Amino acid sequence: MHSVNFCLELQEDLRKIHVGLIFIAKIVVQEEIFVKERAKWEAENRRHYNKNEFFINRCRWDAKYKKRHFQCVYEDRRKAVKDVPCFWVTAMYANKIIRKEIAKHDEDALEFLKDIKSCRTDDLKGFQLEFMFDSSNPYFKNEVLTKKYELKDGGECTFLMAVGTEIKWYPGKTLTESIEKMTIGSEVVQVVQTCQSFFNFFATKTHRTSLCLDEDADKLEGNIIPLDYAIAVILRDDIIPHAISWFNYDEEGAMDEED
Amino acid sequence: MHSVNFCLELQEDLRKIHVGLIFIAKIVVQEEIFVKERAKWEAENRRHYNKNEFFINRCRWDAKYKKRHFQCVYEDRRKAVKDVPCFWVTAMYANKIIRKEIAKHDEDALEFLKDIKSCRTDDLKGFQLEFMFDSSNPYFKNEVLTKKYELKDGGECTFLMAVGTEIKWYPGKTLTESIEKMTIGSEVVQVVQTCQSFFNFFATKTHRTSLCLDEDADKLEGNIIPLDYAIAVILRDDIIPHAISWFNYDEEGAMDEED
Structure with missing residues (x-):
């Protein structure tokens, strides 16, 4: 039979793995959505701009998208790993x-x-x-x-x-x-x-x-x-x-x- | 008995060693004279200048001395070693x-x-x-x-x-x-x-x-x-x-x- 301490440590390890997996999953999901959304934006906008304008506008779209959808995940990750x-x-x-x-x-x-x-x-x-x-x-x-x-x-x-x-x-x-x-x-x-x-x-x-x-x-x-x-x-x-x-x-x- | 070729090679090697030794001797002698002449110049001139002027004038004296006494030795050495x-x-x-x-x-x-x-x-x-x-x-x-x-x-x-x-x-x-x-x-x-x-x-x-x-x-x-x-x-x-x-x-x- 295992001691209570052993069980608590195991529980803590599992909790950390769980938290880590959630972040990985969140980022993977966000990246998949990002790739799709970006392709959609490209398809809708390419014809409106010349090559350079298209690049600049896509960068702006990227930055805005990432700020909204990734920054908060990275910030949560930063807090989660700060004691690791x-x-x-x-x-x-x-x-x-x-x-x-x-x-x-x-x-x-x-x-x-x-x-x-x-x-x-x-x-x-x-x-x-x-x-x-x-x-x-x-x-x-x-x-x-x-x-x-x-x-x-x-x-x-x-x-x-x-x-x-x-x-x-x-x-x-x-x-x-x-x-x-x-x-x-x-x-x-x-x-x-x-x-x-x-x-x-x-x-x-x-x-x-x-x-x-x-x-x-x-x-x-x-x-x-x-x-x-x-x-x-x-x-x-x-x-x-x-x-x-x-x-x-x-x-x-x-x-x-x-x- | 050694062949003539062996003797000629030996003669050539000895000639090179001789030339090398002459250059080493010339530079060593020049350096010894330089150290003495510089000490003499310092003894004669230190009182005429403040510290910085003394430094500048000694540098000028050095450059002039080396140009006259070392440059020709280095130039001869350059020619002597160019095929080595x-x-x-x-x-x-x-x-x-x-x-x-x-x-x-x-x-x-x-x-x-x-x-x-x-x-x-x-x-x-x-x-x-x-x-x-x-x-x-x-x-x-x-x-x-x-x-x-x-x-x-x-x-x-x-x-x-x-x-x-x-x-x-x-x-x-x-x-x-x-x-x-x-x-x-x-x-x-x-x-x-x-x-x-x-x-x-x-x-x-x-x-x-x-x-x-x-x-x-x-x-x-x-x-x-x-x-x-x-x-x-x-x-x-x-x-x-x-x-x-x-x-x-x-x-x-x-x-x-x-x-």
């Missing part, structure tokens, strides 16, 4: 591309990550990710780290502007740098260098690319995409909408099992 | 800090490196390195790659500005990037990312530091220096003046022997 330890770092770590970017020494700081959001930029053609951190985070002062992607026409080529927040690290806590003692000539000096860290994702970069925005498909088209952009797209399209599924899943483990 | 395969890459590779930065795939391109020079910036407080490449180099178009270091006062902190030449890579030859196929969602895409390469040294960076120029010692003073700056100083103070010694030496091997 390591929720977002676990969800990100389950993806095998993002996992490679997370260094062992990042994990502690990423435990303070309490939400990730995405939105379009003002011109609608780019997007921005927002990473919300708990104020008790002892690694850096910022409560929000953002990364924004925008395309700029550079004549012969296109520039993909990747603008990240400058991280205000607390003294001795910089996770993107390592310090090593080196002997140069006859002197021993402390040398600082960039090291592997997920927080390098927030570095501001200008990528010279041949990418262009396919307004119809609403995505960048091109042969080769930069790694940080690929990660941003995975976060926007996969991790943010399906964070609970990712939290309960391990792409690497799943692939091992498939082998 | 991999001279500069071997000299750099012998230093254990620089060696770590040279990736296997860099070696072929660095064989086209035919000289390295250094000079002060116009304000005398910074310096610039110039890497001269043979025009037959199939990796990039530039025949000269430069890296300039300057300090800028930023109020609360100092900025060490590290400005490098933008490398004009030939198509498919970019050594600082690697391309990998990745599956994102249901799509296979080519993802480009930065990889280890000595040529990352030419990236333009702004280092926020606490370094300051000690005009008396004519060097940056501070607790922690960035790795690329440390490498630039090693090149300026060790590799360029003593390239022939480095070519014939292996710091890593020498340390192994010492162990």
